[in-house]
Amino acid sequence: MKEKAIFKMNGFAALVLALLCIVFGFILIIGDTSIPLIIAGIVVLLLGFIITTSLTVVQPNEAKVLTFFGTYLGVIREQGLWATIPFTFKRKVSLRVTNFNSEKLKVNDLEGNPIEIAAVVVYKVSDSAKALFDVENYVKFIQIQSETGIRHIASNYAYDTLENTENALTLRQNSDEIAEKLVYDLQKRLDVAGVDVIEARIMHLAYSSEIAAAMLQRQQAQAVLSARKVIVDGAVGLVKAAIDQLTEQDIVELDEEKKAQMVNNLMVAIVSEKGTQPIINTGTIY
DSSP: OOOOBOOOEEHHHHHHHHHHHHHHHHHHHHHOOOHHHHHHHHHHHHHHHHHHHTEEEEOTTEEEEEEETTEEEEEEOSOEEEEOSTTOEEEEEEOSOEEEEOOOEEEEOTTSOEEEEEEEEEEEESOHHHHHHTSSOHHHHHHHHHHHHHHHHHHHSBSOOOSOOTTOOBTTTOHHHHHHHHHHHHHHHHGGGTEEEEEEEEEEEEEOHHHHHHHHHHHHHHHHHHHHHHHHHHHHHHHHHHHHHHHHTTSOOOOHHHHHHHHHHHHHHHHOSSOOOOOOOOOOOO
16 A cells, blocks of 8 residues: 545535535425426435535644545545545544653563663654555554564663673663664564654663662672772872882882882772871881
8 A cells, every 4th residue: 555645626615516506406496396396406405415525624734545435545635625536435644743652661681681671752654545554553553563673672782781892782871873773673663554763762771670789789899890990000000100210219229029018008008998007117226
């Protein structure tokens, strides 16, 4: 099925013509008792009623799909009052932009972690004929296929990667890229229903309740390790700079044992989370 235009004409002119036929038919039937005039009046009256069956009102951002005794004829998209083929069955399809908010879906991500995910899908009908005749119920079809697409995308990417993996997309860190892939996936699924996906974006993302506490501890441990690594790298640089400066300025001569002791003391003082207590060596009495 493909959307196609159908014959139509100004509905106001057809409405005036229908009213004139009805009024004139009643006048012929009531005004004269001769059989030919009565028959003519009935014919004119029926013609007026036939014209009224061709009238249809199309609201803004709406389409009327017309069928004639089970045969698809075409679509009227222009707003206003129109007259078309009589005795057609007219079904309206909204062309407005619509939001669909999915339920919170429980699915396993790429690493097998159970997560909760939900998304909002913004779409509009682009082909009203496909929407009505190629699927059973296009609204339910959109809902089911959207949830299927969300599950598919969620299972192909990890919620978050704690390792330094380059070019690895994750659901949490790469929301824009994931949204583009979700739109592409949904568009392929909804083409059969004549629907254009305008935007699709994740609006809820969280670990499932049974592993949320464990994953939080894992993230905290990773954050602590990363912070400690930065501290250690900085401490090594400071210790090296201190030893080099003492050596270059010939302030004190340090053998390997004293250098090792100095490195140990400085590393402990810099890396320690708590304040260190200095011990001053004032020499010995001997």
